[in-house]
Every structure is written in structure tokens, then in C-alpha cells.
Amino acid sequence: EAQVTQNPRYLITVTGKKLTVTCSQNMNHEYMSWYRQDPGLGLRQIYYSMNVEVTDKGDVPEGYKVSRKEKRNFPLILESPSPNQTSLYFCASKTGTEIYNEQFFGPGTRLTVL
């Protein structure tokens, strides 16, 4: 089944404890992206990757890191999480970089930072 998977789905952690949210897609998509969703603010892009070893900042990159060593994986790293990073996170992927291609989203990771 073609899909985007994320782990963990739910996480409660404490300020400053490094964590990684994994994202994997099995559709051979070149483009991958991370979004966060917050009440009143909607979904906003954190980082994106056009292909392996090519990553760039989105609208809200502060406090996050990413890497793209393999085409299928695009982990999101929070080196020192803070309470303002409490949010619902979605990974997405699409084929190519054409803007009209559909993006497929993972099921989401609900993160709480205490």
C-alpha cells in the first residue's frame, strides 16, 4: 500500500530532551516536507527536501533540523525541544517538484513538550 508513515504518533517529552520524529514514504517520491498545525494558525511548512541531500527551510524552521540521506526517509529532529513546539506534525511527500502534484500526508505526530 502506498503510504507515508510517521513515528511516533504521540509523544510527551520534557524541555531540552532531544527527539526525532521519523517519516518514511514508499512511493519513490522526490519531494518531502514537514508541516506543523496549530489552532488559529493552520498548517505551516517547517522544512522541505527536493531530493536526496537537498533540504531547505520553510516558514517556521527555528528549533528544527532535518536530513535526507535516503530518498524514502526524512526525519525531523528537535535538538532541544521547548513548549512552543507542542503541536501536531505532518510529513508529506509528492512526486517531482511540479507545484500541481498532489501531496500525500502521513498520519501525524502529536507532540507535547512540558
Place this chain on the structure above:
Amino acid sequence: RKEVEQDPGPFNVPEGATVAFNCTYSNSASQSFFWYRQDCRKEPKLLMSVYSSGNEDGRFTAQLNRASQYISLLIRDSKLSDSATYLCVVTRVYNQGGKLIFGQGTELSVKP
């Protein structure tokens, strides 16, 4: 001002009703337009793309007015299963490979 703005919700309608959602975007360089559907904090899923000539998919009709920078979604004969949040989404040419710019969403609740 947000780049993509939608009608505030929630919309509460009876089954069988026709409901319309409106959306405006502020950047005239916006190139592609979509409606996504999101169920109860699950992942957004593409409902339909929106084309300049307007397009229809079953009970759903999407319209685009580039001059007014306005997008609409019409749902006819509402079903209980249509209850969800509808997200208006735009992208711009050469914008970060296709970053999706989301509106805040309009919540629809269809009642029996």
C-alpha cells in the same frame, strides 16, 4: 493578514443541504489551487484541484476567479460523511518546490 483566508466556521447543516465555502488569497502569483479535507485532526487529504474553468466531481463543484482572487467549493446533497474541516490551499510558481499554503479551514458538521 493571512495569505489564504476562509469563511469562519463551523457550518452546521442538515443532511441534503447545499453548502458553499469561500476562500480568498492575497498573492496574485498564486498558481495552483486545491481543496483538502481533514477529518478530526487526521491528515489532510486532497479533495480536488481547482481549475480556472471550474470543475466538478460528483456532488462537489469548485470555482476559481483569478481576477477577484477567490476560490469556492460547493457541496450539494450533503451527507453525514461530509462532516470534516475543509482547507483551501494554494501554491506559487517556483515557491520552494511546491509549498502548500493553507487557509485555517472551515469546519462542516452535517446533522441527520
